[in-house]
Amino acid sequence: MPQFLDTTAHEFEQAFLALLSAKREDSPDVDEVVAAIIADVRTRGDVAVIELTERFDRIALTPDGLRFSPSEVDEAIDRVPAAERQALELAAERIRAYHERQMPADDEWTDVTGATLGWRWSAVAAAGLYVPGGLASYPSSVLMNAVPAKVAGVGRLAIAVPTPDGVVNPLVLLAARLAGVDEIYRIGGAQAIAALAYGTESIAPVDKITGPGNAFVAAAKRRVFGKVGIDMIAGPSEILVIADKDNEPDWIALDLLSQAEHDESAQSILITDDADFGRAVADAVEARLQTLERREIAGASWRDFGAVIVVRDLDEAAVLSNRIAPEHLELCVADPDGLSRKTTHAGAIFLGQYTPEAIGDYVGGPNHVLPTARSARFSSGLSVMDFLKRTTVARMTPEALRAIGPSAETLARSESLEAHGLSVRARLDRLNG
Amino acid sequence: MPQFLDTTAHEFEQAFLALLSAKREDSPDVDEVVAAIIADVRTRGDVAVIELTERFDRIALTPDGLRFSPSEVDEAIDRVPAAERQALELAAERIRAYHERQMPADDEWTDVTGATLGWRWSAVAAAGLYVPGGLASYPSSVLMNAVPAKVAGVGRLAIAVPTPDGVVNPLVLLAARLAGVDEIYRIGGAQAIAALAYGTESIAPVDKITGPGNAFVAAAKRRVFGKVGIDMIAGPSEILVIADKDNEPDWIALDLLSQAEHDESAQSILITDDADFGRAVADAVEARLQTLERREIAGASWRDFGAVIVVRDLDEAAVLSNRIAPEHLELCVADPDGLSRKTTHAGAIFLGQYTPEAIGDYVGGPNHVLPTARSARFSSGLSVMDFLKRTTVARMTPEALRAIGPSAETLARSESLEAHGLSVRARLDRLNG
Incomplete structure (x- = not known):
């Protein structure tokens, strides 16, 4: 059985912090x-x-x-x-x-000084x-x-x-x-x-x-x-499911297990506003674990790192979700779009009960290479951007250089970078003289 | 005096490779x-x-x-x-x-299956x-x-x-x-x-x-x-200037020195299709080094890592530029826009003789935090993207799940991830039954 947490419990914050900081992976030093x-x-x-x-x-x-x-x-x-x-x-x-x-x-555009600015991707x-x-x-x-x-x-x-x-x-x-x-x-x-x-x-x-x-x-x-x-160095996979009681416990159980079966270090968390529903999902997980091919792996992951968190309401779920910053976030609630706008730190969001995370692993379209270990706070899944780079371009006209060159010269001198200043001054002197 | 290289010389390739791989920085092991x-x-x-x-x-x-x-x-x-x-x-x-x-x-868009897909930046x-x-x-x-x-x-x-x-x-x-x-x-x-x-x-x-x-x-x-x-771990600064003979040697000299004065490990390279012009620029650098405030730093950088490369034509310059993948690239030629489209691996490009690199350091508008040490081959300068992350979103309807779910199930089974397949199958069975 996984951990059961309740946000109304006195010791919740401590237990939640322990869950957040659980070290799930021991990388050998090679x-x-x-x-x-x-x-x-x-x-x-x-x-x-x-x-x-x-x-x-x-x-x-x-x-x-x-x-x-x-x-x-x-x-x-x-x-x-x-x-x-x-x-x-x-x-x-x-x-x-x-x-x-x-x-x-x-x-690419030309600004009021006549300078042409822009960028190109390649x-x-x-x-x-x-x-x-x-x-x-x-x-x-x-x-x-x-x-x-x-x-x-x-x-x-x-x-x-x-x-x-x-x-x-x-x-x-x-x-x-x-x-x-x-x-x-x-x-x-x-x-x-x-x-x-x-x-x-x-x-x-x-x-x-x-x-x-x-x-x-x-x-x-x-x-x-x-x-x-x-690209990023990926850690073990994770899923957070936020589900209300109007869901089929077995479906949610399978979604949790589809992360857990990846790896004993994977983590599956359910947040629900209904304690009975949470227990029903946990029971459904146990039932599926009787027969699942990868039950040893999935069972170890669920037992060691799984959790069911009962919250007062879905706003509280959104706050916890942002603290977890999950790789995969499944929103099985009446208004998944509304809730998704409150959960900004997540690699990928799956909306509604007909979007099991496994769809995203294969055929949804979005990438399944996603930030793990809370790094969705500052990074994104794989995309075309990982294979592109941007070159900025700038072109001054004589008029543009007259307009902004003196400020560059002033700042260069203030930073004691004389040649920087002179490279602007030499051109301005020619233009002015 | 810096190195003089000539692409028509027998030993050019070897000398160019040595220039590319010169180790300019000894980071202490701290x-x-x-x-x-x-x-x-x-x-x-x-x-x-x-x-x-x-x-x-x-x-x-x-x-x-x-x-x-x-x-x-x-x-x-x-x-x-x-x-x-x-x-x-x-x-x-x-x-x-x-x-x-x-x-x-x-x-955000809806595809032919009825699936809603998209992403959000935060x-x-x-x-x-x-x-x-x-x-x-x-x-x-x-x-x-x-x-x-x-x-x-x-x-x-x-x-x-x-x-x-x-x-x-x-x-x-x-x-x-x-x-x-x-x-x-x-x-x-x-x-x-x-x-x-x-x-x-x-x-x-x-x-x-x-x-x-x-x-x-x-x-x-x-x-x-x-x-x-x-963000990236930046190395010493670099500039590559490609200039034809219709330039003021002193301006180009100052542009080269404005990188060299940053750091003894900085690197300034001139590529030109005119050997006499190359020598004139080198002379102008020496003249400026007599009086420049940071002449010791700039002189050491220019002597140890500077180079003047004479090429047959500007197409050859573009090829070498892409191999160097410079942090800063200045194009002082008759058609800088045309040449810039051939030089795709560079952090920032400065077009024409009135755009000294120093403009980009201060007031141009583009960022001056740029990829060094040839990393412009695969990375970009600092931008708003460094402070944003993207969350992908997907929402299946029952119809969309019917259309693409079976393929997800097939692939899940082929990867021996049974729970992934079951999470799709359980929903399809309900929809079909």
């Missing part, structure tokens, strides 16, 4: 190992990558074999059943449509996407990373996906194909991140690396950050 | 010291901050005195001469006008801005960080600015006032970053920290990242 792997790949290139892949993934590769050939991809994709292919195609199409609307516009030239192998090899994550990159206009998109014992998930290759990925490498771990960041004889370096991974991958991403851009 | 300071502030709060401030800044504070009172700010601001006040007001106004145009729009609730003390205490940087934060709608904006021996730059306080900063603390170093990230008895924690600082500040920002958001 930083030294990772540093050595990166140094090795930088020094020895392909040879290092091949040796490390043999050691960790138990497959012997040649430099030519690091990359999947088009016919290898074709062959794997042919094995995908029609229903799964169609589902993946629908998902790709909907994710593409959503992210196309995110593309920001360039701007795509990262080359990006790399890490895809975990084995159990957590999710084709949906390939789409969620690769589609925004291609919509943004990334010219060269490479995937690194380890194939332990040579096993590859055909759906991952199909998702890569549907998204328009240009290169797929059968490498993983810190060696894959190093190869993407620094390049080897067979793998050209990229400018940005995104995608989830284990502790080694996360540590490697942190280390190559600066040389290349990276 | 990580252990910083970790201890952060732990101390987390444990002892105000007491630790006060002790550390006494040790490093030689001033004795009380908890009440950590923050500047409004009358202390008033008093300091009254000492600012009228010309500097007016210049700062003009800068604030222009920076505000530029950044107001950056505000992104919310979006501001970070509280942000902290670090302002270095002493020599590098730049009021312009206060405006460049604080104005976008307030334009974005940050509710609570706090500044930390150390005041060694009690000395404060009145222009910094005036810039804070003009930008609408809410709280100003006279603390600095890693202890200030820790106080902003974790809070103390007297300082409420923030959600995002931006602003430049020394090695201790940078290491502290790296350490608190995750607990709060941070």
Whole structure:
């Protein structure tokens, strides 16, 4: 059974703070190992990558074999059943449509002084996407990373996906194909991140690396950050469901379990204004846990980090939600739109009882790579913006320089930056003389 | 004298690669010291901050005195001469006008299935801005960080600015006032970053920290990242000027020196299609270095990291520029707009001979906090986006769930996430039955 909290209880604030600060993840310290792997790949290139892949993934590769050939991809994709292919195609199409609307516009204007100002967006030239192998090899994550990159206009998109014992998930290759990925490498771990960041004889370096991974991958991403851009380092998944009593307890239970089944460190929280409903949901969770395939994982997550919080009213729920700043927020209440406008710190909001969070994981359209561990207070989910950068532009006319140049000169002198001031003054003297 | 490179020379590629990879900065390893300071502030709060401030800044504070009172700010601001006040007001106004145009729009639409999709932007609730003390205490940087934060709608904006021996730059306080900063603390170093990230008895924690600082500040920002958001860790400043022979060599020389005077690790590069012009600019730099106030710093930067590159034509200049991905790019050529469209990897572009980079540092309007060390390949300058986050929203109707739910169920099963599939299936069964 999870924790039950009640905002009217004397000790609520203390219990809620404990829930907020619960350390759910113990990342092993692999930083030294990772540093050595990166140094090795930088020094020895392909040879290092091949040796490390043999050691960790138990497959012997040649430099030519690091990359999947088009016919290898074709062959794997042919094995995908029609229903799964169609589902993946629908998902790709909907994710593409959503992210196309995110593309920001360039701007340019002339102000009262005659100065032309603006900015231009351009795509990262080359990006790399890490895809975990084995159990957590999710084709949906390939789409969620690769589609925004291609919509943004990334010219060269490479995937690194380890194939332990040579096993590859055909759906991952199909998702890569549907998204328009240009290169797929059968490498993983810190060696894959190093190869993407620094390049080897067979793998050209990229400018940005995104995608989830284990502790080694996360540590490697942190280390190559600066040389290349990276996306956020994601923590265990979370969901907060705010539900009133007019819901089916079993549906809410399944929504809570669909986060809990990801990982023993995942966290599922229900906030309700009806204590009886809260107990009914908890009972429904227990019932589902009798038969769920991943009941050990989901059960551990629910027992260790799950919570049911009973509030006085939904305004109080909104306040708590903003303090939690959940990755996923499901609003199963009579007026979900109204409540959503009060819950500003959340990665993604799912409105109404017919929008289970799982829809957002696959086919809704919005991205499922979202800020965890309360970082929705200051960051956003993955989007086309992660694969774009903005260059500002400014052009002064002689008149504009006359109008604002003297102020620049004054400020430069006040900051003791003489050459800054002189670079303006030399031009003004010419214009005035 | 700086390096002279010529793209027609046999050894050019090697020399250019050496220039690109020159290590200009040796950051001292202060990580252990910083970790201890952060732990101390987390444990002892105000007491630790006060002790550390006494040790490093030689001033004795009380908890009440950590923050500047409004009358202390008033008093300091009254000492600012009228010309500097007016210049700062003009800068604030222009920076505000530029950044107001950056505000992104919310979006919401209904697709063919009946699903409502969209996103909403919201501001970070509280942000902290670090302002270095002493020599590098730049009021312009206060405006460049604080104005976008307030334009974005940050509710609570706090500044930390150390005041060694009690000395404060009145222009910094005036810039804070003009930008609408809410709280100003006279603390600095890693202890200030820790106080902003974790809070103390007297300082409420923030959600995002931006602003430049020394090695201790940078290491502290790296350490608190995750607990709060941070901006980029900026390296030494850089400028690339592309100029044809129809320019005044002295103007270009001053533009190169206005980066070089920042820091011995700064880098100034000229690319020109005319070797004689390149030599004339180098001569003009030497002439200016005879008298420039910061000639020792600027001279060291120009000697150690400066370069003049002679190219065959301006298309070649654009290719090299994209490989450099400069923080600042000045285009002093006959058709700067045309050339700017070929140079997509740059933090900020300054078009034409009447737009010295110094204009952008103060009064142009665009931000002067820009990506350094080739990171313009994958990142952008500071903007309102750094103080906003996006929440995606999705709402399914029963019809929409019928249309796309089965595909979500199929993909969930293929990823062995049974509860995900069941959360969709349970609803579909009700709708269908």
